[in-house]
Amino acid sequence: DAKTTQPPSMDCAEGRAANLPCNHSTISGNEYVYWYRQIHSQGPQYIIHGLKNNETNEMASLIITEDRKSSTLILPHATLRDTAVYYCIVRPPSIYNQGGKLIFGQGTELSVKP
Amino acid sequence: DAGVIQSPRHEVTEMGQEVTLRCKPISGHDYLFWYRQTMMRGLELLIYFNNNVPIDDSGMPEDRFSAKMPNASFSTLKIQPSEPRDSAVYFCASSRTGVVEKLFFGSGTQLSVL
Numbered sequence: 356d357a358k359t360t361q362p363p364s365m366d367c368a369e370g371r372a373a374n375l376p377c378n379h380s381t382i383s384g385n386e387y388v389y390w391y392r393q394i395h396s397q398g399p400q401y402i403i404h405g406l407k408n409n410e411t412n413e414m415a416s417l418i419i420t421e422d423r424k425s426s427t428l429i430l431p432h433a434t435l436r437d438t439a440v441y442y443c444i445v446r447p448p449s450i451y452n453q454g455g456k457l458i459f460g461q462g463t464e465l466s467v468k469p
Numbered sequence: 470d471a472g473v474i475q476s477p478r479h480e481v482t483e484m485g486q487e488v489t490l491r492c493k494p495i496s497g498h499d500y501l502f503w504y505r506q507t508m509m510r511g512l513e514l515l516i517y518f519n520n521n522v523p524i525d526d527s528g529m530p531e532d533r534f535s536a537k538m539p540n541a542s543f544s545t546l547k548i549q550p551s552e553p554r555d556s557a558v559y560f561c562a563s564s565r566t567g568v569v570e571k572l573f574f575g576s577g578t579q580l581s582v583l
Binding site (some may be wrong): 391398399418446450456457458459461 | 519
């Protein structure tokens, strides 16, 4: 699976957009980008995933560059409850290999401040 | 749906004792994952099952660790004998075929081995 690089920490003002970057320069053609977050003392929570088109759901937007070597997770109006560690994971879908094994890196610790 | 249910939430035991952690996946999910989280090593995948069959146990640290899934609604992770370095938060997660990478995590079991 492709390796990802994320900044260890970021700050964001409440109400502003939080833009969390992820580099995955070795991504291959069938690999998807997945984002999870983990709020303190809770289990990780799925946010969004995509292959090459931009994706949006009720939680966030995912912007993937045309060359697919990097992506950005956007929380459009961050709140204090969005303070969490955000994980970017790259892997092929389970149809290409056995199972859905997800390997979590160190992630980005996002602090949303009043 | 109640989500993934783990028990106990907290477990304190003495070195050498047997520890059993329990997990009930979301009904209809056919994948089950056990993860361990520590400050030093982050989130580590220990083992995962598909249709109650262990698929990949390469993350299980030692023979002291064993996991079973006797039916679709129950799984256990057992440590025998336990050691202080096993202290961690243990998470169970489940997902279903078609969206295997969209994991739903439980609240975790905080294990302390004295």
